[in-house]
Amino acid sequence: MKRNEMREQAFFLTFENLFEINDNLDELIALYSDNVEEVCDYAKEVSSGISGKIDEFNEIINTYSKSWKVTRLPKVTLAVLYVALYEMKYVDNVPVSVAINEAVDLAKKYAGASDASYINGILGSVAREK
DSSP: OOHHHHHHHHHHHHHHHTTOSSOOHHHHHHHHHHHTOOOOHHHHHHHHHHHTTHHHHHHHHHHHOSSOOGGGSOHHHHHHHHHHHHHHHHOTTSOHHHHHHHHHHHHHHHSOHHHHHHHHHHHHHHHHHO
16 A cells, blocks of 8 residues: 555544544544455554644644634544644654645645645644744
8 A cells, every 4th residue: 555545544534533422543443444445554553643632733733824723624624634744743754745745635635725725834834843
């Protein structure tokens, strides 16, 4: 499986987990594996890592967002941002520029052009501060 496909799986799990009331990621991974495809280790690692960093990522997004705060963002946009922020901060073998480009590509595929621009702006600001 290619890295962008693994990242897309992490995005799917993260997105779905934003709707889960009980927040049981293991059940979600099992459900995904049973009904869609086997979840790769990278997607498990990223989606699990994101679960423990939501407050940190929300603070980052709120700091750099000029228009919309986390509470008003579409869940697709949030999921893409969470995956990219996790990769930028906690995955050493993914260059920051790759995390940003892949996030923009995911947004173009699953959200809209304005979402992709918004995501690029937020992540670009984070990268410049890093």
